[in-house]
Amino acid sequence: MMQNEIQLKPEEDDYSDISLRPMDVDDIDDFMVWATDDKVSQYCSWSTYTSKEQAMNYMTNIVAPHPWLRAICLKNRVIGSISVTPFQGNDACRGELGYVLASKYWGKGIATRAVKMVASVIFVEWPHLERLEALVDVANVGSQRVLMKAGFEREGVLRKYRILKGRTRDMVIFSLLSSEVTQS
Template identity: 60%
Template sequence: MEEEKITLRPFTISDADDFMVWASDDKVSHFCSWNTFTDKNTLIDHIEKTILPHPWFRAICLNGRPVGAILFTPATGNDSCRGELGYMLASQLWGKGVMTKAVKLAVKSVFEEMKGLERVEALVDVENKGSLKVLEKVGFLKEGVLRKYFVLKGRTRDMVMFSLLSTDTIYA
């Protein structure tokens, strides 16, 4: 993947066909809060109503073409010093370093863009081994396991809390 360029950019409606590639893949949606998309019109509606208005939701592009998504949801009020990172990637690209690079780019960007941000958090299902490895490679600190923390698709899940502070060193 070294010779291929990984970039982040805002989504557009015209990304729907590329988005459908991974959004319709059960392997990708397995650990996501949303169900696998089976209809392009439903996905377009999701893009219009959820993704475009989101404060920081980016396409992960490989040579300019969307292959995944990464989002940062800033907290508000007394919690405004932190926010949560989430991501997804086309399954055929898993294990190739794409997500590690995308997370580095995203973290660097949100720390630069969001005034007062001191902490980026990520909650990962204990069974999502690939995602656990990505965060460790980027330099996130594993803070602990939050037992029975999240209901995912009707089942209570244990989640691992990771964090990266604005003072931590990462190399994009």
């Protein structure tokens, strides 16, 4: 296993060989599969990618310098990504979770597994972190289900909270506290 790779023990189904690892430019073709899918980007802050050049810029300017961004891999092939973005200053006790997964893998428990994997390591890797939170568009029911299954608490709706694709959207906020995660 590579350094910084997180592995979940395989189960019986075809979707059990899930791991998280750093993403790099060698993953560009796999990245393009889901980054060019309008269904995938629908609730994301970014627009659907239309060229490898855009993807290379993303890899260089966002992925490489990001403090905690991992590829979600199925049998070591990139099918999505997951990140924790730390807050600064008086909010340094919090981090924001974000994830995206290729649409063909939706509803198979992969995102839930990836979120649980992150929750099991992020509070250890970043001991100053006490709260992991996620903001989900009110219409993104699937992502809300992922967080609930992963043990996050739904705290409420933030009305007219974010402009997404030119429209002001209501967002549901979820959280998981370091004290709620059991370390194995």
